[in-house]
Amino acid sequence: MNAETQIKKGRKYDQVIAGARAVFMREGFEGASVDEIARDAGVSKATLYSYFPDKQHLFLEVLKQECDAQSEVEVLFEQTGLSVEEKLCVICKKLITFFVSDFGQDMFRVCVAEAKRFPELGETFYASGPKHWGEKIAGFLCSDKAKAVLDIEDPFLAADQLAQLCRTDLMLKVMFGIEKDPSEEELDRIVDEAVRTFLARYRRKPAAVG
């Protein structure tokens, strides 16, 4: 009786989640049929319904797992040996790369589409995505190292502005199918311009000595 058998509700639990994730991301909540999910997961419908009481609970479980996965960004903020400017660039690059990735796009699309129907989902997504990142960035902006270079009154607002400068028109273009595969150069350009604007506002000015 090891821990694994305790936790798992059945042999094919992960398979079901994987199939459901694929189909929900592709079709949205209304568009996805349970038969399709079962087929995609390589599992019978009866098995699926032995794990989840209904389609909604399956949907929420999938998206909660995705939100959790999305939150694993700790590593990024622990790396050392970079200047503040370099670290801002690294953060921005990470953000924009996520924003235009298939995973990031699908997550955003599905959550936006269903947030009204499932308020709990909206909260979960916001908390593990924008909020979590905002706090991480704000934390960095408050660090001693950052404070030596930056002059920030409201770190949460500054963090938000930095993130927004990364979102950019490009994210919308990808979202609405205008642009498919943005090049690394495009991304770097946006990162560079975002950090440039951010620093123009928040870089510490030499104190005017009376």
Next chain:
Amino acid sequence: MNAETQIKKGRKYDQVIAGARAVFMREGFEGASVDEIARDAGVSKATLYSYFPDKQHLFLEVLKQECDAQSEVEVLFEQTGLSVEEKLCVICKKLITFFVSDFGQDMFRVCVAEAKRFPELGETFYASGPKHWGEKIAGFLCSDKAKAVLDIEDPFLAADQLAQLCRTDLMLKVMFGIEKDPSEEELDRIVDEAVRTFLARYRRKPAAVG
């Protein structure tokens, strides 16, 4: 035989569009049923189907009309007697007010949800929304009056950054149901901070002589 009778395919065309708009905005494409639309529009299903071949075409027609309506922003850029800084604030206020409005939120939500299924819709929304505004703002940034105050290399990028600074966390909070009715003060604060950051980067610096 006046023009009106030519254009209209029937007496109740506008009614159908109005009902369809309401239901699609409320329920999304998959979630909306044609019976519900007909009921909401106060029209029989047969009438509805005499105007549109199927649900998809009705959906696209509604959203195209909405996109057209959204494009009517000419007025804003013609008003005179404002300083460049004031005009930036007016533009930002207009943007953010739209972003958090019920109409703006529903439009965005539905278009994001269905852009993958209806590529044409994604293009239409992008063209009449973000692209149209971006061009308008860039045009203003290139005007002689603005150029006297601002020093901008890439006006489209600058316009994009200004718009993004308006979107902010607040738009996401409303989108995901975290915040319901942002106060006028909150909006003004964001506008102020957006313009501040924008000007920090783009305000013309006194030329260093010699």
Next chain:
DNA sequence: CCTATTGTAAACTAACCAGTTTAGTTTCGG
């Protein structure tokens, strides 16, 4: 006032979908 157009209500088709049930098969610990 008459007639063609435009509309209506309601029934109907054929498909689909969430969720259940059944009868039988696979898997795996002991």
Next chain:
DNA sequence: CCGAAACTAAACTGGTTAGTTTACAATAGG
């Protein structure tokens, strides 16, 4: 190798949906 637990395929229930059809009523122009 046995027996319980997990799984399967497939049929079934009850409900919904997009789209059509039919028989009838309102409307509006000439």
